[in-house]
Amino acid sequence: YCPLPLYLERTKESYRVHAAAQEQMPGGVTANIKHFAPYPIVMKGGDGARLTDVDGNTYIDYLMGYGSLALGHGHLAVTQAVNSQMQKDGTCLFGTPHRLETEYAKKIKCFFPSIERLRYTNSGTEATLLAIRFALAYTRKTKVAKFEGHYHGGFNEVLYSINPDEIKAGDAEEPLAVPESAGLVPGGEKNTIILPFNNSHACETLLRKHQNDLAAVIIEPVQGGFIPAEQAFMTHLREVTRELGILLIFDEVKTGFRSALGGAQSVYRVRPDLTTLGKVIGGGLPFGLVGGKKEIMDVSSPRSGSDVFDTLQSRGSSAEDTLFHSGTYNGHPMILAAGLAVIEELEKSYTKTLNFTCELKNELASFFEGRGITVQTPGMGTIFNLVFADGQIRNYRDLKKADLSFRKDLDFHLINEGIYTKPLNRYSIATVHGEQELRKSIDALHNIFAHRTGRP
Numbered sequence: 001y002c003p004l005p006l007y008l009e010r011t012k013e014s015y016r017v018h019a020a021a022q023e024q025m026p027g028g029v030t031a032n033i034k035h036f037a038p039y040p041i042v043m044k045g046g047d048g049a050r051l052t053d054v055d056g057n058t059y060i061d062y063l064m065g066y067g068s069l070a071l072g073h074g075h076l077a078v079t080q081a082v083n084s085q086m087q088k089d090g091t092c093l094f095g096t097p098h099r100l101e102t103e104y105a106k107k108i109k110c111f112f113p114s115i116e117r118l119r120y121t122n123s124g125t126e127a128t129l130l131a132i133r134f135a136l137a138y139t140r141k142t143k144v145a146k147f148e149g150h151y152h153g154g155f156n157e158v159l160y161s162i163n164p165d166e167i168k169a170g171d172a173e174e175p176l177a178v179p180e181s182a183g184l185v186p187g188g189e190k191n192t193i194i195l196p197f198n199n200s201h202a203c204e205t206l207l208r209k210h211q212n213d214l215a216a217v218i219i220e221p222v223q224g225g226f227i228p229a230e231q232a233f234m235t236h237l238r239e240v241t242r243e244l245g246i247l248l249i250f251d252e253v254k255t256g257f258r259s260a261l262g263g264a265q266s267v268y269r270v271r272p273d274l275t276t277l278g279k280v281i282g283g284g285l286p287f288g289l290v291g292g293k294k295e296i297m298d299v300s301s302p303r304s305g306s307d308v309f310d311t312l313q314s315r316g317s318s319a320e321d322t323l324f325h326s327g328t329y330n331g332h333p334m335i336l337a338a339g340l341a342v343i344e345e346l347e348k349s350y351t352k353t354l355n356f357t358c359e360l361k362n363e364l365a366s367f368f369e370g371r372g373i374t375v376q377t378p379g380m381g382t383i384f385n386l387v388f389a390d391g392q393i394r395n396y397r398d399l400k401k402a403d404l405s406f407r408k409d410l411d412f413h414l415i416n417e418g419i420y421t422k423p424l425n426r427y428s429i430a431t432v433h434g435e436q437e438l439r440k441s442i443d444a445l446h447n448i449f450a451h452r453t454g455r456p
């Protein structure tokens with residue numbers, strides 16, 4: 001039975017707020033990802049594992065700010081850290097260095113030993129953009145390679161082949177760069193090489209073909225947070241990139257402090273040249289960072305001649321020698337305080353969250369299997385997805401074979417039952433999810449299927 005009539009009935013105020021938003025913003029949203037048909041639910045509050053919408057419905061939240069909220073909504077450790085930082089120094093935008101910048105960096109390095117030096121940004125997108133600029137500056141090459149189906153944020157070089165039409169994407173062993181946005185620089189696709197995920201042989205062939213131009217390979221070590229690279233594939237990728245003088249960038253914006261506390265790199269025991277982090281590390285506030293080998297990161301170190309006053313005095317040293325990285329809000333103390341609080345809490349409760357994630361995955365899988373429905377719950381650490389498909393999911397093209405319309409229907413039914421994730425999105429688990437949430441989720445499934453089959 002169709003979940004939409006009940007959805008429309010329960011979310012009338014969301015409809016009204018969204019309609020008013022459409023008069024102000026294209027599509028009524030500030031980010032395309034927030035939109036889904038017929039209209040998105042408008043939330044007004046969050047507390048722990050719960051969300052409340054403008055109609056007064058409450059939900060168990062499995063979206064968790066697209067994975068950013070590792071401790072759930074409004075966790076005391078985070079709000080207290082932000083409040084006390086604010087009370088101490090106001091909104092404390094000094095525009096100067098401050099101590100928390102170093103304290104936070106030391107903390108990150110405890111979990112990510114591959115990060116010898118780092119720089120802060122205001123989002124994951126900015127971090128990956130900067131990582132690619134570091135690679136181009138350091139190697140003095142011109143192209144970057146990314147994997148089909150991988151997402152690295154919203155800037156030109158990586159806006160190819162995230163969710164391509166298979167016909168346009170061409171051969172699975174040598175995929176074409178399919179633009180994912182209007183307004184990309186014409187011809188830009190020549191600078192982005194698309195690689196097939198979890199296919200070592202085809203990947204190596206392409207890397208060898210483009211080795212003279214390729215500055216870096218950027219990879220989500222666990223695609224979308226839930227399709228893991230195979231160990232042999234990852235080890236091979238590290239070896240080939242090293243041999244060919246191509247930098248390896250791990251985009252751990254999603255996987256950092258989620259696949260494991262030390263990110264996917266700690267699981268694969270692979271040392272990337274550069275790493276990007278975001279989401280969890282800002283405690284729900286806008287943040288990101290790029291870090292890696294000292295000799296690469298030092299390309300951004302200001303030298304004499306890199307600011308206007310120096311340049312006037314010491315002609316000869318040019319800005320082209322130094323990587324440009326600046327930002328009014330970089331290293332904002334309130335965000336660093338929030339991030340530190342999150343990491344400290346996770347040190348105490350990550351294992352518990354991991355165990356809960358396994359339990360939830362098992363319960364969901366046995367619910368569907370008990371009804372003869374083939375389901376998979378791929379993932380790593382505290383993220384997973386519900387995929388209705390036969391056969392192993394190893395890459396983007398495998399994922400395309402899943403039954404998305406069943407999944408989407410299910411997501412709307414779950415929303416009607418008070419279980420929220422954006423339709424078709426993955427599940428991100430937080431420290432605040434527990435036995436009560438699990439029971440409510442499984443009860444919701446029982447209700448949906450009792451209605452569907454007429455049997456409890």
Ligand code: PLP
Binds near residue numbers: 251
């Ligand atoms: N990289 C990955 C792997 C991501 O999942 C995302 C966001 O979902 C980004 C980069 C971009 O981060 P942000 O949305 O903070 O710009």
